[in-house]
Amino acid sequence: MDRRHFLKKGSLAGSLVGIVGARDAFRIVAESTASRRQPPADEVVRCALIGFGQWGRVVAETLEDLPEMQLAAICDTYAPMLRRAQRAHPDATRHTDYREILSDADVDAILVATPSHLHRQVVVDALAAGKHVYCEAPMAHSVEDARAIGEAANAADDQIFQVGLHLRTEPQYRSVFQFIRSGAIGDTVMGRAQWHTKESWRRASPNGDRERAQNWRLDPALSLGLVGEVGLQQIDAASWMMGALPTSVTGFGSILLWKDGREVPDTVQAVFGYPGGRNLVFDATLASSFDSDYETFYGTFSTIMLRDQKGWMFKEVDAPMMGWEVYARKDKFYKETGVALVANATKLDALGQDPTADDPNLKSPLWHGLKSFSDNFFFGPYPAIADQNLGFAMTVLADAAKRAIASGQRVELSDSDYAL
Amino acid sequence: MTDSAELGVRLACKAMATRFELVIRDMDASRARAAGEEALAEIQRIEDQLSWFRPQSLLSRINRGAYEKPIQVHAPVFRLLEACQDLHHQTGGAFDPTVVPGEDGLPTPGIIAPGLATVELDARHRTVRFLAPGIALNLGGIAKGYALDAAAGILREAGVMNALLHGGTSSAVAIGGDGEHGWRIGVSHPALERAGQVVAHIDLEDASFSASGIYGRGRSTAEGWIGHVIDPRTGRAVRHTELAAVVTYSSHGLSAARADALSTALMVMGGRGPTWPDEPSLCFSDNRISEMSGPWRPAPPLPLA
Structure with missing residues (x-):
């Protein structure tokens, strides 16, 4: 592996993580690495993708928009997926056993997009084989597996380990994070996040074994449910904005539409309690698509809504003037007026692009997540923003929410629960 | 379950x-829904890729940058562009997805685009390059069929053996049939629709269908209705043919995309006879079927003056 180590992981970790508490570590590390440098010419990260299901295909397609990441190999255990791989990515080699890829010295990084309950084996083996690893979120389906992955990542000191929690590297979220932290919305009093869609969450296959394997999200033993499998991105972003990890979670869940024999709720609500009496209310449903997905952070001066990688600020009448909002684009939401918050507005203006128009070069949160992984490859390794500690903490949280929803009981969480 | x-x-x-x-x-039903949801998600994914109206789509990226430098595209999209080139040749230029965008970014009627011959495809690097300035690709004439082809592939992979998919009723794919007469498709015309009649129908089994017409989008003028189908060779709106339909006998590969392109080309070429002898086609103008090949079953004589 021909790599340049401009920064050493150990020294950076020592200077940042060592001096702060577990909760604040995430925030400080997040602020330290906003690298958007050009990778060395002609050097690429040779990647292998394990798992070519629906999300794996999105990962593969996103890589085509990242020239410094080359998709060298694709692994899936189901033949029709490999045929799809051949059609969509003819240059990548195809495998049914990921261990073949681990023994290939030309592969630098393993991207894991298998079902959550299969992450552990692949990640642990890949790290043991000396590969850098990007693992989709949730990091694991159980706290036990998350711990095993986290310990393996801790032991692989000179390798990158990153979890697919993307919103902390998405520019609009980073910009809003700084905005909230600067006190611009006053004191944050509560948060709300939702994810609404109308779909069965089921998969079909002519092959019975395959169909059972494919429907792992509907298996209560293997699935973290709607909170863990889809809500975790938003809950992670909210925790980042709140500057803490939840100390409690209360939950509710029911099967209201898809009464097809499943046991995993199709509609859930969860209340995450943060220090200082603040709460995040999260709800998700597979039974109504109304109003789709977004997050709102309520402050004493104003409220911020984040939606489709865009942000708006809704001011209270007694909020102090900031000046710039007079010139900003405003959008009406029924009777409220949202002031558009634009990340990189000055830069866009300098490039001759209208900062109020939709950015034609907008990249997805996944793209930014993969970009930070490749930056880390070329200029690191340093601790990833979404590292094993964050991945572990979010698995602990998702597991707690699953238990709260199943039991109808409030689950308390302490610092030691989150400690890897 | x-x-x-x-x-x-x-x-x-x-x-x-x-x-x-x-x-x-x-x-x-629950398995059928699962398969259908995945197929519809694929259609929406393709819309994200090929939309003319979305600045972040791959198509918009090609249109913004392909004159300055070659743009690399995903393998399936590259194959679609290669198919466009083949169909362009097979139809003598009557199918041509290149346009000259106007002030509003939309294709300009009345202007002849330099044509698909000025779009260079490099198979080795999977890149697209425009050899002429000021042109753009608008895949509106083929994207619906292409999306249906992809969706049909997903359904078949999920074990579906009997299904019909359509986009806006003008493009369709039939997977299997019901054993008796396949999936019956009727070709409609606004004047006949009011009388509850169709121009003709055809039974499809593992086949794709596409119809083009000057009705729908367009505008009414003193000389009559001007439709949105433009002859790429003259830049003028097609007026001689009101409706054209084509069937391709496959529900695999790019068969619906092919049907889409051929029905547009047939519309443009008008009554000059079907160029694809094995693929049923039909043209309608002046209140009658002007050309027909294949097992269409025309409706009884039309009650029109």
Whole structure:
């Protein structure tokens, strides 16, 4: 592996993580690495993708928009997926056993997009084989597996380990994070996040074994449910904005539409309690698509809504003037007026692009997540923003929410629960 | 697994400024729905890629940058562009997805685009390059069929053996049939629709269908209705043919995309006879079927003056 180590992981970790508490570590590390440098010419990260299901295909397609990441190999255990791989990515080699890829010295990084309950084996083996690893979120389906992955990542000191929690590297979220932290919305009093869609969450296959394997999200033993499998991105972003990890979670869940024999709720609500009496209310449903997905952070001066990688600020009448909002684009939401918050507005203006128009070069949160992984490859390794500690903490949280929803009981969480 | 023995499902979504719908038969309802949802998600994914109207789509990226430098595209999209080139040749230029965008970014009627010959495809690097400035690709004439082809592939992979998919009723794919007469497709015309009649119908089994017409989008003028189908060779709106339909006998590969391109080309070429002898086609103008090949079953004589 021909790599340049401009920064050493150990020294950076020592200077940042060592001096702060577990909760604040995430925030400080997040602020330290906003690298958007050009990778060395002609050097690429040779990647292998394990798992070519629906999300794996999105990962593969996103890589085509990242020239410094080359998709060298694709692994899936189901033949029709490999045929799809051949059609969509003819240059990548195809495998049914990921261990073949681990023994290939030309592969630098393993991207894991298998079902959550299969992450552990692949990640642990890949790290043991000396590969850098990007693992989709949730990091694991159980706290036990998350711990095993986290310990393996801790032991692989000179390798990158990153979890697919993307919103902390998405520019609009980073910009809003700084905005909230600067006190611009006053004191944050509560948060709300939702994810609404109308779909069965089921998969079909002519092959019975395959169909059972494919429907792992509907298996209560293997699935973290709607909170863990889809809500975790938003809950992670909210925790980042709140500057803490939840100390409690209360939950509710029911099967209201898809009464097809499943046991995993199709509609859930969860209340995450943060220090200082603040709460995040999260709800998700597979039974109504109304109003789709977004997050709102309520402050004493104003409220911020984040939606489709865009942000708006809704001011209270007694909020102090900031000046710039007079010139900003405003959008009406029924009777409220949202002031558009634009990340990189000055830069866009300098490039001759209208900062109020939709950015034609907008990249997805996944793209930014993969970009930070490749930056880390070329200029690191340093601790990833979404590292094993964050991945572990979010698995602990998702597991707690699953238990709260199943039991109808409030689950308390302490610092030691989150400690890897 | 399910609490009823219900069979089949009908699902729909909005994409490409129209409504896509699919009907699956002979499959447990919850499994059929699962397969159908994945197929519809694929259609929406393709819309994201090929939309003319979305600045972040791959197509918009090509249109912004392909004159300055070659743009690399995904393998499936590259194959679609290669198919466009083949169809362009096979139809003598009557199918041509290149346009000269106007002030509003939309294709300009009355202007002849330099044509697909000025779009260079490099198979080795999978890149697209425009050899002339000021042109753009608008895949509106083929994207619906292409999306249906992809969706049909997903359904078949999920074990569906009997289904009909359509986009805005003008493009369709039939997977299997019901054993008796396949999936019956009627070709409609506004004047006949009011009388509850169709121009003709045809039974499809593992086949794709596409119809083009000057009705729908367009404008009324003193000289009559001017439709949105433009002859790429003259830059003028097609007026000699009101409606054209084509069937391709496959529900695999790019068969619906091919049907889409051929029906547009047939519309443009008008009554100059079907160029594809094995693929049923039909043209309608002046209140009658002006050209017909293949097993169409025309409706009884038309009650028109």
